Structure formats: C-alpha cells, structure tokens
Amino acid sequence: MNHNSVAGNENNHTAAHVHRDDVGAKLGMWLFLFTEVLLFGGMFLAYAVYRYQYPDQFRIAAMELNTGIGTLNTVILLTSSLTVALSIAAIQKKNKFLSILMLSLTVVFALMFMVNKYFEWMAKIDHGIFPGSEELLGRPNGQILFFGLYYVMTGLHGLHVFIGVIVLLFMLYFLIKNDITPDNYTKLENAGLYWHLVDLIWIFLFPLFYLIQ
Amino acid sequence: MENKKHIIGYNAYIIVWLSLLALTAITVSVAGIHLGDYTLLIAMFIAAIKSALVINIFMHIKFDEPIFKVFLALSGLTLLIIFVLTFFDFIYR
Amino acid sequence: MANGAVAIEEKNFYQQSTNKYSGILSWLLTTDHKRIGLMYLYTISFFFIVGVIIGILMRLELIAPGKTIMDAQTYNTLFTLHGVIMIFLFIVPGLPAIFGNFFLPIQIGARDVAFPRLNLLSYYVYVAGAILVFISLFLPGGPIDTGWTFYIPYSVRSSTNVSMAIFAAFVLGFSSILTGINFVTTVHRLRAPGMTFFKMPLFVWATYATAWIQIIATPVIGITILLVIIERAFGVGIFDPALGGDPILYQHLFWIYSHPAVYIMILPAMGVVSEIIPTFARRTIFGYKAIAMSSLAIAFVGYLVWAHHMFTSGMSDTARWIFSLLTFIVALPSGVKVFNWVATMYKGSIDPQTPFLWVMSFIVLFSIGGLTGLVLGSLATDVHLHDTYFVVAHFHYVMFGGTGTIFFAALHYWFPKMFGRMYFKKPANIAVLLFFIGFNMLYFTKFIMGYMGMPRRYYDYLPQFATLQEISTVGSWILALAIFIMLGNLIYSLRKGPKAGPNPWGGVTLEWHIPSPPPMENFKEIPTVTHEPYDFSQLKEMKNES
Numbered sequence: 001m002n003h004n005s006v007a008g009n010e011n012n013h014t015a016a017h018v019h020r021d022d023v024g025a026k027l028g029m030w031l032f033l034f035t036e037v038l039l040f041g042g043m044f045l046a047y048a049v050y051r052y053q054y055p056d057q058f059r060i061a062a063m064e065l066n067t068g069i070g071t072l073n074t075v076i077l078l079t080s081s082l083t084v085a086l087s088i089a090a091i092q093k094k095n096k097f098l099s100i101l102m103l104s105l106t107v108v109f110a111l112m113f114m115v116n117k118y119f120e121w122m123a124k125i126d127h128g129i130f131p132g133s134e135e136l137l138g139r140p141n142g143q144i145l146f147f148g149l150y151y152v153m154t155g156l157h158g159l160h161v162f163i164g165v166i167v168l169l170f171m172l173y174f175l176i177k178n179d180i181t182p183d184n185y186t187k188l189e190n191a192g193l194y195w196h197l198v199d200l201i202w203i204f205l206f207p208l209f210y211l212i213q
Numbered sequence: 214m215e216n217k218k219h220i221i222g223y224n225a226y227i228i229v230w231l232s233l234l235a236l237t238a239i240t241v242s243v244a245g246i247h248l249g250d251y252t253l254l255i256a257m258f259i260a261a262i263k264s265a266l267v268i269n270i271f272m273h274i275k276f277d278e279p280i281f282k283v284f285l286a287l288s289g290l291t292l293l294i295i296f297v298l299t300f301f302d303f304i305y306r
Numbered sequence: 307m308a309n310g311a312v313a314i315e316e317k318n319f320y321q322q323s324t325n326k327y328s329g330i331l332s333w334l335l336t337t338d339h340k341r342i343g344l345m346y347l348y349t350i351s352f353f354f355i356v357g358v359i360i361g362i363l364m365r366l367e368l369i370a371p372g373k374t375i376m377d378a379q380t381y382n383t384l385f386t387l388h389g390v391i392m393i394f395l396f397i398v399p400g401l402p403a404i405f406g407n408f409f410l411p412i413q414i415g416a417r418d419v420a421f422p423r424l425n426l427l428s429y430y431v432y433v434a435g436a437i438l439v440f441i442s443l444f445l446p447g448g449p450i451d452t453g454w455t456f457y458i459p460y461s462v463r464s465s466t467n468v469s470m471a472i473f474a475a476f477v478l479g480f481s482s483i484l485t486g487i488n489f490v491t492t493v494h495r496l497r498a499p500g501m502t503f504f505k506m507p508l509f510v511w512a513t514y515a516t517a518w519i520q521i522i523a524t525p526v527i528g529i530t531i532l533l534v535i536i537e538r539a540f541g542v543g544i545f546d547p548a549l550g551g552d553p554i555l556y557q558h559l560f561w562i563y564s565h566p567a568v569y570i571m572i573l574p575a576m577g578v579v580s581e582i583i584p585t586f587a588r589r590t591i592f593g594y595k596a597i598a599m600s601s602l603a604i605a606f607v608g609y610l611v612w613a614h615h616m617f618t619s620g621m622s623d624t625a626r627w628i629f630s631l632l633t634f635i636v637a638l639p640s641g642v643k644v645f646n647w648v649a650t651m652y653k654g655s656i657d658p659q660t661p662f663l664w665v666m667s668f669i670v671l672f673s674i675g676g677l678t679g680l681v682l683g684s685l686a687t688d689v690h691l692h693d694t695y696f697v698v699a700h701f702h703y704v705m706f707g708g709t710g711t712i713f714f715a716a717l718h719y720w721f722p723k724m725f726g727r728m729y730f731k732k733p734a735n736i737a738v739l740l741f742f743i744g745f746n747m748l749y750f751t752k753f754i755m756g757y758m759g760m761p762r763r764y765y766d767y768l769p770q771f772a773t774l775q776e777i778s779t780v781g782s783w784i785l786a787l788a789i790f791i792m793l794g795n796l797i798y799s800l801r802k803g804p805k806a807g808p809n810p811w812g813g814v815t816l817e818w819h820i821p822s823p824p825p826m827e828n829f830k831e832i833p834t835v836t837h838e839p840y841d842f843s844q845l846k847e848m849k850n851e852s
Contacts, residue, residue, distance in 0.1 A: 024491050027495065028421060028488070031521055032483075034522060035522075035525040038522055038523075039528055042526045042528075042529035049555050050550075131540045132540060140550075141549060144550055145543055145544070145550050152533065152536055
C-alpha cells in the first residue's frame with residue numbers, strides 16, 4: 001500500500017493547505033478502536049479470572065439478572081447497528097433523506113437501550129443490590145465480585161452508548177448542514193465504526209452476564 | 214482521492230442483521246439447556262461468529278485496505294497473549 | 307560543510323504561523339508539528355527539573371541515618387511524586403512527543419503529522435494531566451503516598467488524594483494514546499514518494515514501534531486505574547481482598563501496561579542512537595534491517611514479560627518460571643542493537659562531538675542497566691534482590707542512563723536544527739563527563755547497597771550503609787551540576803550561540819536537507835527519496851543542493 005498511499009499529498013503548498021486523506025482518517029479511527037478493545041479487554045480479563053475462581057457464585061448471582069431485558073437490549077443494539085450501516089449506505093447512494101432517517105432511528109434505539117438499562121439497574125438497586133450495600137456485603141465474595149463487575153462493565157458500556165449518542169447527534173447535524181455529503185462522508189463512517197464497536201462489546205457482555213447457567 | 218469505494222447494498226446489511234438476530238435467538242435458547250462447561254464455550258463461539266459478521270460487513274473491514282485486517286489481528290493477538298499468560302498464574306496457583 | 311550556503315530568504319517556522327494569530331496565541335493554537343514539539347520540549351523540561359529537584363531532596367534526606375530534613379510521610383510523598391513526574395510527565399512522553407513530533411514528519415518527507423489538530427489536542431490533554439497532578443498535591447487529604455505503582459490494597463485504603471493523582475495518570479495516558487495514533491497513521495499515510503518502509507530512518511522505525519505500544523498497552527493501565535478509582539469511590543470490590551478481589555490481579559494489569567511502557571521509554575532513545583552513530587562515524591549503519599526489526603521485536607516481546615515484576619508477590623510457580631524464561635528473550639533484540647551500533651563504529655571516521663559522547667555514555671550505562679536486568683530476571687537471584695536498591699539502581703541505569711542520556715544527546719544533536727544556532731561545545735562536553743561521574747557515584751553504590759540488603763523506598767537505614775549513602779548523595783550533586791551546566795549552556799546558546807548552517811554534522815537524513823530552523827511546512831516540494839537512509843555518498847550532492 002505504500003506507493004499510492006501518498007496520492008493525497010500533491011504539490012499544493014499554500015500556507016494552510018488542507019490535506020484530505022479518507023483512508024488515513026479511517027486508519028486513525030481503527031487505531032482508536034483498538035485502544036477501546038484493549039480497554040474492555042482488561043476488564044474481560046478481570047471477569048475471566050474471577051469467574052474461574054468463583055464459578056458457582058457467578059452462576060447463582062447471574063440467575064438474578066433479567067435475561068428478558070438483556071435479550072431485548074441485544075436486539076435493540078443489533079438493530080441500531082443495522083440502521084447506522086444503512087445510513088452510510090444511503091448517503092453513498094446519494095439518498096440524504098434515508099440517511100437522516102436511519103441515523104435518527106439509530107439515536108432512538110440508543111436511547112431505548114439506555115432507558116432499558118436504567119430500569120434494569122434501578123430494579124437491582126431497589127432490591128438492595130449495589131456496591132457497598134448491606135445486602136450485597138452479606139453475600140459470599142464471588143457474588144460481590146460478580147455484581148461489582150456487572151455494574152462496572154455494563155456501566156462503562158453504558159457510558160460508551162451515551163458518548164455514542166452525542167457523536168451520532170453531531171453526525172445528524174452535519175448531515176442536515178450538508179457537511180456530510182455523498183463525496184465526503186468519512187466522518188459518518190467513523191462514527192458508525194464507533195457505534196459498531198459499542199455493539200461488539202455488548203455481543204460479549206450479554207452472554208457473559210445474562211446467560212450463565 | 215482515487216480510493217475505490219466498495220458500496221454494500223441495503224439487502225446485504227439486512228441479511229446480516231437477520232443472521233445476527235437468529236444467532237442471538239440460538240445463544241439464548243442454548244443457554245437454557247444444561248450443558249455444563251460447554252455452555253460458556255458455545256456462547257463464546259456464537260459471540261465470535263456474531264462479531265465476525267459485524268466486523269466484516271457492518272464495519273466494512275472485509276473491503277478496506279488489507280493493512281486494517283493485519284492491525285486487527287495484531288490487537289487480537291495481543292489480547293490473547295495477555296489472557297493466556299495471566300492464566301498461567303491463576304490456573305497453577 | 308554547507309555552512310551559510312542557504313542564502314534563500316525563506317521564512318522559517320518561527321516567523322510564519324499556521325493560524326491567523328500572532329504572538330503567544332500563534333503558538334498556543336498552532337497545529338504545526340514543530341511548534342507543538344517545542345511546546346512539549348519546554349513543558350517536559352520544566353517537569354524534568356521539578357523531578358530532579360525532588361530527587362535531590364530525597365538524596366539529601368538519605369545523606370545520614372535518621373531524620374535530616376523531612377519527616378517520613380513527606381519522604382513517602384516525595385518518592386511517589388518523583389516517580390509519577392519522571393515516568394508519566396517526563397520519560398514516557400519525552401522523546402516521542404518532543405523529537406518524534408518535530409522530526410518524524412520531516413524524516414519521512416511530510417509537511418505535518420496526519421492529524422495536526424489532534425496533535426495539538428494531545429498536548430493540551432498532557433497539560434491537563436500535569437495540572438491534575440499538581441492539584442492533587444494541594445487538596446485536603448494530602449499528596450499521594452503510594453509509590454508510582456499504586457499497589458492495592460494500600461492505594462484503596464490510603465486517605466491521601468490517590469483518586470485525583472491516578473486520574474491524572476489516566477489523562478496522561480490518553481494523551482500518549484492520541485500521539486501514538488497520530489504517528490502510526492502518519493507513517494502509513496504520509497511517507498514521501500520513494501520513502502519505502504525500509505528507507506525510513508531508524509528513529510522513525512523506533513518511534514513507530516513505540517507508537518504501537520502506546521496504542522495497544524496504554525488502555526490497559528487506563529482501565530486498571532479507572533477500576534481503582536471506582537473501587538475507592540463506590541466500594542466496588544474488584545481488587546480489594548476484603549471483598550474477595552485479588553490484589554495480584556491488579557499487579558498483573560498494572561504491569562501489562564507498565565512493562566511495555568518501559569519500551570515506550572527506551573525504544574525512541576534507541577532510535578536516536580541509531581541516528582547519531584552513523585552521522586558521527588560517517589558510515590552507514592551496520593545491520594539496518596536488523597535494527598529496524600529489532601525495534602518491532604522489542605515492542606512485541608515487551609508484552610510477554612510483565613510478570614517478572616511480580617516474582618515475590620505470590621504468583622504461581624509455573625507463571626514465575628515461564629515469565630523468567632520469557633524475560634531473557636528481551637536481551638536478544640536489545641543485544642542485536644548494541645552489537646550493530648558498535649559494529650557501525652568499527653573503522654568509521656569518528657567525530658566525537660557532544661551528541662556522540664552522550665551516546666558513548668549511553669552505551670556503557672545502558673549495558674550495565676541491561677545486564678543487571680538479567681540478574682533480576684532470573685528467578686533465584688530476584689528473590690534475594692527484589693524490592694532492594696538493586697532494583698532502583700537497575701531501573702535508573704536503564705531509564706535515566708538510557709533514555710535520560712539520550713534525551714540529552716537528542717537535544718544536542720538536533721539543537722542546531724531546531725533553533726538555528728549551535729551550543730558552545732566545551733561546556734557541553736564537560737557536562738557529559740561530569741554527568742557520567744556523578745551518575746555512577748549516585749547509582750552504582752545502590753547496586754552494592756541493594757546487594758547488601760538495603761530495601762527501596764525506606765526513609766531510614768542501618769548505620770552500615772552510611773558511607774555508601776553518602777557517596778550516593780554527593781554523586782547526586784555532581785549530577786545536578788552537570789545538568790545545570792548543560793541546560794545553562796543550551797539556554798544561553800538559544801540567543802548567543804553561533805549561527806548553525808543547515809547541516810552542521812554532515813547528516814544525511816531528510817532533516818539535514820532543509821534549512822535550520824526548518825521552514826513552515828518543511829519542504830517547498832515534497833522530496834522524492836532515492837537513497838538508502840544512511841547513504842553518506844549523498845553528502846557531495848547535498849553541498850550543491852542549496
């Protein structure tokens with residue numbers, strides 16, 4: 001890839017010449033995603049170690065999670081991944097309206113996900129299960145760890161969803177303002193990549209927390 | 214900019230989405246069966262298929278520059294190494 | 307040489323701004339990689355001096371047994387701060403952020419990095435992190451006292467401002483990641499025509515490998531630190547043994563980053579060495595590909611060895627011998643480099659200028675540091691030496707004798723290019739000599755004390771160590787004097803130094819083809835690269851270039 005890779009670097013040298021490199025921008029985004037993968041990787045490692053140490057307690061604690069809500073959220077997130085992909089495809093095919101529609105749907109799904117998550121957490125907290133609570137501290141260590149990880153990992157994932165919503169809203173604004181066009185939509189693609197990553201992480205979180213027997 | 218863009222059609226995305234939903238249904242129902250240690254294995258296997266679909270099609274990596282794939286493999290490999298070496302401690306403790 | 311040959315009246319990057327502002331704002335809001343590099347230089351040098359002063363105070367406390375100038379808690383705070391500042395604010399960002407920023411784009415024939423605005427952002431993220439460190443000193447609760455490793459469970463229990471201080475480390479890590487992303491993208495996307503991967507200067511190779519570690523390793527410390535903060539704030543049991551957590555898991559996660567981070571610190575230094583030696587030996591580098599590949603190899607092997615920091619922490623025996631075995635592998639690529647450097651000098655026509663002298667002192671100090679690393683890497687000896695001064699000595703030989711020395715070497719090597727002026731050579735050379743003497747007095751004594759059983763991080767010691775501690779403290783003064791002379795000389799030369807031509811050393815990498823200081827976008831026309839990176843036959847044509 002080395003020879004054509006400098007194609008964008010032609011001999012145009014005004015003082016503030018703008019250099020556009022779509023592949024470079026995407027490369028940068030992927031590199032950023034790797035850091036996210038490693039960030040969550042560290043937590044998955046902690047999860048793996050503790051699940052290895054307390055397999056039975058993890059199973060018992062996981063029974064208390066609501067598989068129904070978990071599955072629903074999985075479906076929502078997968079669908080939002082679809083809509084963001086469709087939004088990019090639409091702008092590629094010069095269909096601005098469809099692109100805006102799909103992107104808005106993505107935001108709606110993301111919000112639905114967060115609302116569900118909120119109710120799920122609240123239900124747990126109402127039952128007195130939250131870090132440092134008497135109810136939880138009275139339980140065996142494995143369960144304390146399970147719920148600790150549950151809150152931290154889904155919480156951090158939720159934070160990513162939240163940031164994702166903000167990013168998507170910006171993209172929506174750009175789309176409407178014609179900053180994202182059929183010739184220049186790398187921003188949208190990168191936002192999509194981020195959103196898919198959020199989905200990817202959930203694909204692993206879901207079975208690890210909600211589907212332990 | 215003469216990056217040739219590979220454009221995926223709407224249908225392909227929808228097919229992928231349907232397969233992802235189907236895999237979700239499978240993984241949820243398999244979790245209900247008592248398979249002992251295999252439960253985790255199967256769940257992770259399905260999750261791996263799902264993420265492969267997302268990465269290849271939704272995230273477009275199949276059609277991007279090959280170097281992206283190399284990098285992805287690299288970070289995956291690093292993660293694998295970290296897991297394996299850490300478990301040398303915990304398994305033999 | 308081609309002194310004064312550049313008669314073209316072209317504005318350099320000091321005179322021309324990337325934005326519409328002039329004066330201070332043209333610097334604070336600049337997206338020019340050279341200006342950002344210089345801003346890093348000033349900021350990082352400031353923290354380096356703060357770190358040095360703290361170090362000298364610690365040494366002063368240790369000049370005699372018992373209390374001399376401070377109490378124990380202050381001492382704990384100081385050694386933590388010394389570590390945090392030197393590691394997170396100086397060595398980790400030092401070479402890549404300053405010289406990587408300034409020279410990586412030039413050396414590959416680019417006008418800037420791939421994401422100039424992101425580059426500026428990472429500077430400010432760095433500054434924000436630094437400010438957080440300093441805020442944490444003055445908040446109620448008091449400055450952090452856990453040591454720079456923030457080990458659990460003490461870091462969860464300590465009532466000092468641990469959360470704030472380690473959040474600062476998180477922020478600094480973020481800055482490091484952004485720099486890494488920028489450099490990898492730059493190397494892949496912005497190489498000049500003809501600049502294939504195997505024509506890149508070795509500093510670029512080293513910085514590239516470093517950037518990968520920054521990207522892949524830093525997030526692990528990020529999440530680890532975040533978990534500690536969450537644990538402190540909400541009482542979530544992740545590492546705390548009282549809640550079933552495993553403190554050794556914390557150590558794993560911490561070192562999964564912090565060991566590769568050692569290579570973030572040393573790799574760019576090795577890259578600089580590979581630049582300086584060919585230039586002053588007037589000879590192409592020996593084993594170019596081997597050195598380039600060994601950078602990648604070090605980056606990779608760096609991921610396999612982290613737990614050698616934990617031999618006495620209660621890991622399983624299997625893990626201990628596996629990590630001990632893997633640790634020895636690191637010596638291979640490092641050895642490849644050292645042998646190739648020495649081979650490059652063989653039969654070269656050596657011009658012992660200041661940067662070269664720094665490199666010589668590097669090779670000696672780094673070899674001592676590296677070889678004592680093998681002593682610590684082997685299980686049986688480590689059990690005896692762990693957490694003693696031996697580790698402290700090893701660490702400072704590698705980090706300060708390695709990266710620190712090369713930081714100074716790079717400063718002298720590229721000084722004429724960055725500022726268009728030459729420093730005064732005599733005081734510069736005297737500083738190298740004094741540094742070498744002071745350094746060995748300061749740290750070699752610690753090998754001996756460590757071997758005799760003096761534990762690290764202790765405020766007080768038994769009378770039998772008194773003489774050695776005293777020598778060590780005196781060494782710290784000589785070292786400080788050397789740094790003072792060196793920096794004084796450089797600062798004085800900024801204004802009063804003789805004008806330097808575009809190529810005072812007779813180097814051949816791309817930065818020596820352009821005027822000193824470089825013009826705004828480095829190259830009037832993007833060069834087409836035809837030569838190998840260290841092909842000195844081009845010197846003749848370079849004379850006619852301008």
